[in-house]
Amino acid sequence: NLSGRLATVVKTLRGHARLTEDNIKDAMREVRMALLEADVALPVVKTFIDHVRQRAIGEEVMGSLTPGQAVIGVVHDELKKLMGEQNDALNLAAVPPAIVLMAGLQGAGKTTTTGKLAKRLKEEQRKKVMVVSCDVYRPAAIEQLKTLAGQIGVEWFASDPSQAPVDIAVAALDYAKRHFFDVLIVDTAGRLAIDEAMMAEIKALHARLNPIETLFVVDAMQGQDAVNTAKAFNETLPLTGVILTKMDGDARGGAALSVRHVTGKPIKFIGVGEKVGGLEPFHPERMASRILGMGDVLSLIEDVQKTVDVEEAQKLAKKMKAGKGFDLEDFKMQIQQMKRMGGMGALMDKLPGQLSQMAQGIEGAGADKAVARIEGIINSMTPEERRKPELLKASRKRRIAAGAGVSVQEVNRLLNQFEQMQKMMKQFSGKGMFKLLKGMRG
Numbered sequence: 001n002l003s004g005r006l007a008t009v010v011k012t013l014r015g016h017a018r019l020t021e022d023n024i025k026d027a028m029r030e031v032r033m034a035l036l037e038a039d040v041a042l043p044v045v046k047t048f049i050d051h052v053r054q055r056a057i058g059e060e061v062m063g064s065l066t067p068g069q070a071v072i073g074v075v076h077d078e079l080k081k082l083m084g085e086q087n088d089a090l091n092l093a094a095v096p097p098a099i100v101l102m103a104g105l106q107g108a109g110k111t112t113t114t115g116k117l118a119k120r121l122k123e124e125q126r127k128k129v130m131v132v133s134c135d136v137y138r139p140a141a142i143e144q145l146k147t148l149a150g151q152i153g154v155e156w157f158a159s160d161p162s163q164a165p166v167d168i169a170v171a172a173l174d175y176a177k178r179h180f181f182d183v184l185i186v187d188t189a190g191r192l193a194i195d196e197a198m199m200a201e202i203k204a205l206h207a208r209l210n211p212i213e214t215l216f217v218v219d220a221m222q223g224q225d226a227v228n229t230a231k232a233f234n235e236t237l238p239l240t241g242v243i244l245t246k247m248d249g250d251a252r253g254g255a256a257l258s259v260r261h262v263t264g265k266p267i268k269f270i271g272v273g274e275k276v277g278g279l280e281p282f283h284p285e286r287m288a289s290r291i292l293g294m295g296d297v298l299s300l301i302e303d304v305q306k307t308v309d310v311e312e313a314q315k316l317a318k319k320m321k322a323g324k325g326f327d328l329e330d331f332k333m334q335i336q337q338m339k340r341m342g343g344m345g346a347l348m349d350k351l352p353g354q355l356s357q358m359a360q361g362i363e364g365a366g367a368d369k370a371v372a373r374i375e376g377i378i379n380s381m382t383p384e385e386r387r388k389p390e391l392l393k394a395s396r397k398r399r400i401a402a403g404a405g406v407s408v409q410e411v412n413r414l415l416n417q418f419e420q421m422q423k424m425m426k427q428f429s430g431k432g433m434f435k436l437l438k439g440m441r442g
C-alpha cells in the first residue's frame with residue numbers, strides 16, 4: 001500500500017545526508033508504484049511525479065536534515081493540491097428554487113445521494129427541499145426516492161413514468177416554483193456504461209433546467225474506470241462538482257485524485273455509507289492523509305525520534321497541527337485508518353501510551369465491532385457536533401445514542417476516548433512534541 005511504499009522511501013533516503021539524482025529516481029519510482037496501486041490513473045501519476053520531482057531536487061528537500069521526510073511532505077502537499085486545497089461548498093445562489101442536477105452511471109449512488117443531500121440541506125441549512133426522479137426506466141427507482149424522501153421528511157414529486165424525463169422535470173420545477181421551494185434536486189436515470197441515449201437525455205435535462213449545480217456522482221470503488229466515465233460526463237455537461245460515493249468501502253482513494261485531475265471540477269462531497277446520514281464534505285487535506293495512510297505519521301515519528309532535533313520536531317508539529325484542532329472527524333478518520341491497516345493488534349506496540357491504552361480498550365471489546373460502533377456513533381452526530389464535542393450535552397447524547405442504536409454510556413465512553421486522544425494530539429504541538437518523543441524513546 002501507499003504508506004508502506006512511502007515508508008520504504010523514507011528508509012532508503014534516511015541513510016543519505018544528501019539526496020542524489022539516483023536516489024531521488026528510486027524514491028520517485030516507489031511513489032509512482034504506490035499511486036498506481038492506489039488506483040490513480042497513469043496520466044495523473046505522470047503529472048504528479050513531475051511536480052514532486054521538481055520540488056524534490058529543490059532546496060526545500062535537498063537542504064533538509066531529513067530528506068526522506070521532506071519528500072513525504074512534498075508528496076502530501078502535492079496530493080492536497082491535486083485535489084483542490086480546500087472544500088468547495090454547494091452553490092445555491094440562484095433564484096429559488098435552486099436546481100441541483102444529479103448525473104452519473106447506474107449504481108453510482110445518485111438516488112441515495114439525492115436523499116443524503118436533501119437531508120443535509122434541510123437539517124443544516126433549513127432549506128425547503130423537493131426531490132424528483134426522472135428515472136422512467138425503472139419504476140423501482142422512483143419508489144426508492146419516494147421512500148428516502150419519506151424517511152428524511154422532504155417533499156417528493158410524484159413522477160409520471162409515462163412522461164418523458166424532461167417533461168417530468170419541468171412539471172416538478174413548475175410545482176416547486178408555485179410552492180416556494182428553496183431547492184429542487186433532480187435525480188436522473190443512469191446506464192451501466194456510457195451510451196449516447198443517456199448522454200442525450202441528461203444533456204436535454206440540463207439545457208431545459210439550467211441548474212446552478214450539475215453534480216457528477218461516481219463510485220470511488222470503480223478505480224480506473226471512474227476516469228473514463230468522468231471524462232465522458234465532463235465533456236457532455238458543464239459539471240459544477242463531483243460527489244465520490246462508497247468511500248466507506250475499501251476504495252483506495254485514487255479515484256479522488258484522478259477524477260479531480262481529469263475534470264478539473266471540485267469534489268464537493270463524499271458518500272460514506274448507505275444510510276441517509278452518510279455524506280460528508282470533501283476535504284483534500286484529509287484525503288491526502290488518507291491516501292498516505294496513518295503509517296507515514298508513525299514513521300515520521302520514528303524518524304524524528306532518531307533525529308531528535310528540536311527544530312525539526314517543532315516544524316513537524318506545526319505541520320501536523322496545520323492550524324487546526326483535532327476533532328471527532330479526525331478521530332473517526334484515525335479509527336478508519338487503523339481498521340484499514342489491519343486491525344489494532346499490529347499497531348499497538350507502535351503507539352504511544354495513551355493511544356495504545358485506547359486501542360487495547362477497543363481490542364478488548366472485539367476490534368471490528370467496536371470500530372463499527374464508534375463510526376456509527378460519530379456518523380450520528382452533526383458536523384458541528386463533530387467539530388465541537390463540547391456541545392454534546394445530555395439531550396444531544398440521547399439523540400446520538402438513539403441514532404446509532406447504542407446506549408448513552410457508550411457515547412460517553414467514546415467521548416472519553418476521544419478526549420484522551422485529543423490530549424495526546426495537543427502534546428504534538430510546540431515543545432510538547434519533543435517531550436512526547438523523548439518519552440517514547442523511554
Ligand code: GDP
Nearest residue numbers: 106107108109110111112245246271272273274
Ligand atoms: P443510482 O443508480 O446511481 O441511483 O444508485 P443508488 O443510489 O441506487 O445506489 C446504488 C447502491 O449503492 C445502493 O445499494 C446504495 O445503498 C449504495 N450506495 C450509494 N452510496 C453509497 C455510499 O456512499 N456508501 C455505500 N456503502 N453504499 C452506497
Ligand code: MG
Nearest residue numbers: 110111135141
Ligand atoms: Mg437511481
